[in-house]
Amino acid sequence: MKFWSFGGNADRARRRTDPPDETQPPRSRWWLPGVGVGFITLVGLIAFPYGSPLWEFLFLSSSLVSLVLLFGAALTMPSSVRSIWWLLLAFQAMTFVAIGPFGYHDPTAGGETAFPAPADFLFLAAYIPVFAALGLLIHRLNPGRDREAWIDSSILTVAAASIFGLFLIVPVLDSPGLDGWAIAVGAAYPILDLAVLSGLIWLLVGGGRPQPAMSLLAVSFGFTLTADVIRDVTLVIPGAAVTHGWLDALHVAALMVMAAAATLPSAGSLARPRQRPDSRVTTTRLAILAIGVIAVPSLVVVRLWDSASQPTLLLALAAVAVIILAVMRIQILVTAIDRQRQVTELVLDSAGDGIVGLDRDGFVLFANLSARRMLRCRESDLLGRRFHDIAHHEHPDGTPFPWHDCPVRELISSGSAGLIPDQVYVRRDGTTFPVEMITSPLLVDATVTGAVLSFRDVSERQAVDQLKTQFVSVVSHELRTPLTSIKGSLQMLNSGILGPLNDDQQELMEMAVNNSERLGQLVNDILDLERLDAGRMPLAPADVSAATLAQQAVSSMTGAATAAEVTLVVSSTHDDADLAVHVDPHRLVQVLTNLLGNAIKFSNNGSSVTVTTTRVEGAVHISVTDSGRGIPADQLDSVFDRFGQVESGDSRREGGTGLGLAIAREIVTRSGGRINVESTLGEGSTFTVVLPLAIQATADGEA
Amino acid sequence: MSKKILVVDDDDDVRRLAVMSLSRVGGHDVRAAESGAACLAALTEDLPDAIVLDVMMPGMDGPATLAEIRADANAFAIPVIFLTAGVVESDVDRLRSLPVAGVLRKPFDPLTLPTQVADLLGWQDTSA
Incomplete structure (x- = not known):
């Protein structure tokens, strides 16, 4: 039943288009009473005797209330869509006058009127504002794509009209007593309705979120289409006047749904242009077009099989029209694909880095402009040739670099991405330039089909x-x-x-x-x-015993300790072999010397500084403990900062640059370890360097 | 045991300090040259037992002077010690890889410089 589907459609449309997101106000149920009233009105229009005073009241009041609603909505619409709603209102008003008690519809005559009646021309004229509104909608929503929209909806219209025509127009044509006018007018209504509906459907599936107001407009024209089809049927089925109640109920339903659409919040943004005009070629769009294109010629074949003559001619004409339209559409699609390719090419060519696509064997699939410029090559010099043989066949020192040693080859075969620094590319003229390159796998359905190689000239850097x-x-x-x-x-x-x-x-x-x-x-x-x-302090790590390093640092600080009358105590809890770490010995001694220097500096005369090397699980801890004045808890975090000296009255007397611990932390961190400090004010501090155990030591205990 | 040492440095003050350190603290017989060219010129006469050679000098720098010394028919065997103000580790490593007895860093301690030189050259400690 139509009214059920009306309520249901509206509900579905809301649910589909208003996902519960926080930016929207909580969903109201304002439309429920409206749906109820509409439902009761439609039931009344069908149930009450056609032409009775109650029927007339229902018909007039529902139509007029809907028209007033539309009028009010059109008045308050934002300027961008106001004209569209005025045109839709004009359509409904003209339709109402055409089918209303003062026009086409005449219950007193028992439902029998001449066809076509003068009101039919008013009715048909009402489609002018509709198509104007549709044209505006298409133009505003998809600027620059009007042609596509019209071709697509024409294909859909011709296809659908041909299918309907087989079952509706053919009986009309075959029924006696109808003249040419009657046939033309009778056929015009559903075809015009189909055209409007096709345009709206195109807008609905044309990308972006389908708007509830747009969906309701489509529903409204669906009702109009149904009404017009029923009317065509009544023309050829004798005594079908009983369906007049239904017919007018459907027109009222179409009017009420449109009025409902006008009151939706999205009615005001009906013509808001899509952020990204979507002209991608998707399978859904191609499928809809294909069905439309194939349907009509298939019908021709079916009719030929039936050996019926007259409609076959019409269908054949329709088929030709569809094919011409399809050709035009394909041309637009091809242009769109071409434009997409041009955009991709433009993006690649505008990139500053050289970008080269390689297949699984390292042969060049494409090379962007920067790549060709850097290599001073034409595209034809690169395409289809192994990139390594052209540009990468030399080591930085000029020795040959065979493909089977090239890291790119390994990355392609493993399908992994990687940064390859310090490479040298050879130009066609034999000159070379240093590059840094990044390869990423080209994946098609998780299968490696090659790699993208992007590289940049690093000679300036x-x-x-x-x-x-x-x-x-x-x-x-x-x-x-x-x-x-x-x-x-x-x-x-x-x-x-x-x-x-x-x-x-x-x-x-x-x-x-x-x-x-x-x-x-x-x-x-x-x-x-x-x-x-600047990363220019290269660490030269070696496997050394942490205890040996501690001893070296202590030896170099003995002089300073003696001068400050501080005793240095060294202890180690494990054998040297069990304390092996993988660090730059020179730099680690620098760190420990710095820690010892601080400890001595802040120690009182006669006290001692202890250096302990021990192993805690998988790490080696080297601790330097003094019994000096300690560091306040709130400054513990900042001692490793640059110029992060502990604030105290006499820090100047102690000297120091405030950079030593910052350097120590940097060196230890870069060696894969960390540095901690614990301190009790007035009792002393312990700085601990924690370094991971060398792999050798964890494996077999050899230093 | 007093030795004859030639100090080569373009900076007057550093040169005088090194000379003073090696002669007054180390007790050596020290002469000085203010450039690579002057160093080579000084090698034509009485040959020194060792040369303390600055690295960064205008004109002929340390390594260039060293190459000339090593190519000299008379002076090629004289041990050379570089005295460098450089800090870049790779530079120092490159200096060590040259045919020298050792590399010493600036700023040097004039009180221990003679000992360091003697250690590098395997001399008996001559300071008191």
């Missing part, structure tokens, strides 16, 4: 790196040379070799020596940090 290294080296030299003279001269004077100093001179001299040392340390630390930051 290498030149900058070179310049930076040079800068560090020059700065280092320029700072150290005067420091060498200052520090050395002071040390010579301070030593007394060149003659004794009096007490005041001695004190000033020591001050100068200490501060020149501090300055020298600062220069070293800043350079170290700069190189760590």
